[in-house]
Amino acid sequence: MSSMTVNQTPPGVQSRLPVVDPAVAVARARPRTSAAETISQTFSMAWRALKKMRRNPEQFFDVTLQPLLFTAMFAYIFGGAIAGSVHGYLPLMIPGIVAQTVLTTCMSTGVQLREDMEKGVFDRFKSLPIARIAPLAGPMVADLVRYLIAASLTFAMGMAIGYRPGGGVLGVLGAILLAIFTGWSIAWIFTFIGTIARSARSVQGFSMMVLFPATFLSNAFVPVSTLPGPLAAFVKINPVSHLVSATRDLANHAMITSEVGWTLLAGLAVIMIFAPLSVRSYKRHI
Amino acid sequence: MTMTDTASVYATGLVKNFGELRAVDGIDLEVRQGEIFGVLGPNGAGKTTMLSMLATLLPIDAGQARVFGVDVAREPHRVRQLVGVTGQYASVDEDLTATENLWLFGRLQGLRSADARATASRLLEQFGLADAAGKPISQFSGGMRRRLDLAASLITRPPLIFLDEPTTGLDPRTRGQMWDTIRDLVADGCTIMLTTQYLDEADQLADRIAVIDHGRKVAEGTSDELKSSVGDSTLQLQLAEGADQDAARQTVWRVVGREPVLTPESGRMNVPLDTADRAADVLIGLRQSGVQITSVSVAKPTLDEVFLALTGHDTENADQPDETVRDEPLVEAR
Numbered sequence: 001m002s003s004m005t006v007n008q009t010p011p012g013v014q015s016r017l018p019v020v021d022p023a024v025a026v027a028r029a030r031p032r033t034s035a036a037e038t039i040s041q042t043f044s045m046a047w048r049a050l051k052k053m054r055r056n057p058e059q060f061f062d063v064t065l066q067p068l069l070f071t072a073m074f075a076y077i078f079g080g081a082i083a084g085s086v087h088g089y090l091p092l093m094i095p096g097i098v099a100q101t102v103l104t105t106c107m108s109t110g111v112q113l114r115e116d117m118e119k120g121v122f123d124r125f126k127s128l129p130i131a132r133i134a135p136l137a138g139p140m141v142a143d144l145v146r147y148l149i150a151a152s153l154t155f156a157m158g159m160a161i162g163y164r165p166g167g168g169v170l171g172v173l174g175a176i177l178l179a180i181f182t183g184w185s186i187a188w189i190f191t192f193i194g195t196i197a198r199s200a201r202s203v204q205g206f207s208m209m210v211l212f213p214a215t216f217l218s219n220a221f222v223p224v225s226t227l228p229g230p231l232a233a234f235v236k237i238n239p240v241s242h243l244v245s246a247t248r249d250l251a252n253h254a255m256i257t258s259e260v261g262w263t264l265l266a267g268l269a270v271i272m273i274f275a276p277l278s279v280r281s282y283k284r285h286i
Numbered sequence: 287m288t289m290t291d292t293a294s295v296y297a298t299g300l301v302k303n304f305g306e307l308r309a310v311d312g313i314d315l316e317v318r319q320g321e322i323f324g325v326l327g328p329n330g331a332g333k334t335t336m337l338s339m340l341a342t343l344l345p346i347d348a349g350q351a352r353v354f355g356v357d358v359a360r361e362p363h364r365v366r367q368l369v370g371v372t373g374q375y376a377s378v379d380e381d382l383t384a385t386e387n388l389w390l391f392g393r394l395q396g397l398r399s400a401d402a403r404a405t406a407s408r409l410l411e412q413f414g415l416a417d418a419a420g421k422p423i424s425q426f427s428g429g430m431r432r433r434l435d436l437a438a439s440l441i442t443r444p445p446l447i448f449l450d451e452p453t454t455g456l457d458p459r460t461r462g463q464m465w466d467t468i469r470d471l472v473a474d475g476c477t478i479m480l481t482t483q484y485l486d487e488a489d490q491l492a493d494r495i496a497v498i499d500h501g502r503k504v505a506e507g508t509s510d511e512l513k514s515s516v517g518d519s520t521l522q523l524q525l526a527e528g529a530d531q532d533a534a535r536q537t538v539w540r541v542v543g544r545e546p547v548l549t550p551e552s553g554r555m556n557v558p559l560d561t562a563d564r565a566a567d568v569l570i571g572l573r574q575s576g577v578q579i580t581s582v583s584v585a586k587p588t589l590d591e592v593f594l595a596l597t598g599h600d601t602e603n604a605d606q607p608d609e610t611v612r613d614e615p616l617v618e619a620r
Binding site: 025 | 355356386394444474
């Protein structure tokens with residue numbers, strides 16, 4: 001039997017809030033989120049992602065250790081064989097490593113989203129009156145920090161072992177910005193994979209399968225002229241090659257070439273396609 | 287305003303299929319403003335699925351649902367502003383502290399940073415979590431998580447709150463606290479729709495109860511109405527050791543035309559009666575059949591008996607519909 005306990009004030013609360021009025025709530029309920037609300041919600045989600053990053057610093061291993069290790073390893077192992085000297089190899093290789101690092105960083109975006117979606121808090125996100133894109137875009141905004149670290153560290157490590165970028169400060173800044181933008185846009189593909197995959201492990205496996213050949217079958221580490229015909233043809237159409245070439249043009253010559261334009265355009269196209277796909281698939285996900 | 291506009295929830299013919307399985311099979315519901323509406327049913331009866339549809343978390347396959355007159359399928363975003371949802375499993379962020387969780391949910395719903403912080407600390411105070419405000423959720427006990435989860439549903443003070451098995455897994459003391467909290471919410475003007483598999487919870491809390499089994503609503507009414515639907519009172523008998531239980535059952539069937547609830551191991555037999563004075567007829571009949579009795583009492587029927595009478599099985603397991611014999615009642619119903 002239900003007995004209504006009226007005005008049983010819990011300890012510590014001086015006065016009750018006004019009584020809830022359904023009619024007022026209905027009148028106040030808006031049909032959809034505005035653009036301003038969507039942006040604010042995305043930033044709240046980014047705040048959450050940054051908090052989590054700070055509490056799990058091991059998440060930064062890939063964006064710190066990989067640039068340092070790969071830069072040193074590739075330079076000293078392949079430098080002599082490919083370019084005759086380590087010093088001569090650096091202008092070719094550093095932009096390649098930058099591209100490779102931001103692409104690997106994208107992969108973890110999908111894996112972490114998948115892990116996150118399995119947690120109870122995502123049930124609450126779904127029940128809240130918020131833009132459906134906010135839980136997906138928020139972590140990606142936070143990931144900008146990771147791309148920045150990855151790209152900057154690669155250049156820093158390169159310079160530490162003797163790389164002198166011909167593009168100067170502006171060229172390198174441009175290259176870093178381009179890498180961040182490209183990484184961020186490509187990450188939407190992995191976000192989409194995160195929303196459709198069965199588990200975080202399968203996201204990881206699938207992403208490796210795509211990324212490993214995509215980065216190595218490109219001009220990231222070798223001059224295209226040394227490759228056999230059919231492979232050279234593939235490498236030339238591989239989008240990663242365009243990113244690498246664009247990064248080289250900026251970092252080594254401070255030149256905004258058509259490669260830069262194509263890379264930006266491709267990035268935009270990826271966002272236009274995969275952002276709506278991700279939101280749609282996220283909505284369907286039970 | 288019509289009835290459908292003023293009702294907190296008004297649903298007709300709700301259906302949800304999961305592949306071959308029809309989890310919710312044409313349920314009609316009306317939850318009035320300011321009441322506690324209990325949805326009672328065993329595990330797998332379709333309670334959570336129904337709640338998820340009403341809360342916009344699952345698409346509705348067929349039928350219609352309105353929340354304060356707002357169509358759930360057509361205007362989900364508006365419905366989400368009117369309801370708070372607290373699920374069976376705590377839906378808060380394990381990596382954040384209690385304050386950070388509530389602050390985040392407040393910010394997401396349009397509160398300014400300072401307001402979100404003030405609301406967070408008020409709710410933590412109200413739910414007795416102020417001491418744990420700065421602790422990460424991973425250090426919270428089950429009861430604390432549940433309270434934080436409910437607090438998180440109340441940030442914007444929605445007029446309707448869905449509670450999915452709010453006390454499952456809680457110890458009796460914490461359970462009592464949760465019941466008090468729920469009653470306080472109603473005193474504030476909220477409407478509560480809760481699911482439970484505990485008969486006593488529905489009995490204690492709910493103004494009206496819908497009994498759900500295999501995705502269908504099998505009964506609805508106040509706790510008293512449901513109890514009197516299976517008879518005014520129950521004759522509780524303890525058969526003597528070695529008594530012929532089959533003969534006892536047949537006798538009861540012959541005298542009052544109802545199936546008794548018999549526990550073979552203990553020899554306990556409960557007989558639903560339309561009126562208490564039929565008890566004498568049963569006792570005379572048993573003596574004539576030579577069935578010996580060691581104790582007799584007459585009591586109001588419990589919700590356990592109601593549930594058994596309505597569904598043909600007890601609340602514990604929906605998969606044994608033919609089981610008319612039961613063990614100890616799942617919970618002690620008053």
